[in-house]
Amino acid sequence: TLAYWALIAIPHGFVAPDQFIRSLLFIPYRDAAGHMQPVLGVGWTLNYEMYFYVVFAACLAISQKWAPMLCAAFIVAAVAVLSLFPDDLAQFYANQHVLYFVAGIVVFYVSEAVPAGKAATWIAAAVAAAYPLQGFLLPHLQISPAALVIAAIVLEKNGVRAWSKVLTVLGAASYAIYLGHFLVLHSYRMASLKLGFPAFETHLPAAVFV
Numbered sequence: 001t002l003a004y005w006a007l008i009a010i011p012h013g014f015v016a017p018d019q020f021i022r023s024l025l026f027i028p029y030r031d032a033a034g035h036m037q038p039v040l041g042v043g044w045t046l047n048y049e050m051y052f053y054v055v056f057a058a059c060l061a062i063s064q065k066w067a068p069m070l071c072a073a074f075i076v077a078a079v080a081v082l083s084l085f086p087d088d089l090a091q092f093y094a095n096q097h098v099l100y101f102v103a104g105i106v107v108f109y110v111s112e113a114v115p116a117g118k119a120a121t122w123i124a125a126a127v128a129a130a131y132p133l134q135g136f137l138l139p140h141l142q143i144s145p146a147a148l149v150i151a152a153i154v155l156e157k158n159g160v161r162a163w164s165k166v167l168t169v170l171g172a173a174s175y176a177i178y179l180g181h182f183l184v185l186h187s188y189r190m191a192s193l194k195l196g197f198p199a200f201e202t203h204l205p206a207a208v209f210v
Contacts, residue, residue: 026050028092036092042182051093052101072105103146111153124154 022029023038028047030036037044052075059070075098082094114120127143128151134141155161 028089030088036088040179040182042179046179047092048095048098048101051098068105068108072102075099075102103144104149107146107149107153111150111157114150114154114157116158120154121158121160124151124158125160127151128155 019029019031020039023040023043026038026047028036028044029038035041035044038047052071055074056067056071059067059074062070079094079096079098082090085091085094127147130141131143131148131151134143
């Protein structure tokens, strides 16, 4: 369904059959604009995600106990080796973005190692509270997203949880919103132009709401 609407909403109006098939199979390719992305542009992240799933599944087949370690080692080694090759596919998987999967594995081990207790709870709460203030009220503070995730996990382990149903639903829907927002915004842009609305940007809040 997303692929169908992407073909309708795509600004250039045409997608080659091989590009369409590669998009469905999560095979990265360079499009006419020079970007390494599928038909639905924001789907480039899915190519990395499928890569991680394949690597992790292979590592699970080797050893369930050591699969996370094996996966992290493979990804780091692959980045180092593939960065030596100039072709597009090698450079795509050598991109630093894939190291976020390694960061996720580190988060798992660190979160498991942090003991429950008041000290851990207060430190995690401080990290979570300071994160949105960095670069604003605390310009010299730099907290990695991984640290924020660890803080959230530690807080939950110690009984501190967000019970808001709205936040829970938004969290569950966040990736679907990410994948579909381009289609909504582009469709809204086309509709606004046909209906003779003024500059699309003036209606951006309404488009975002939709």
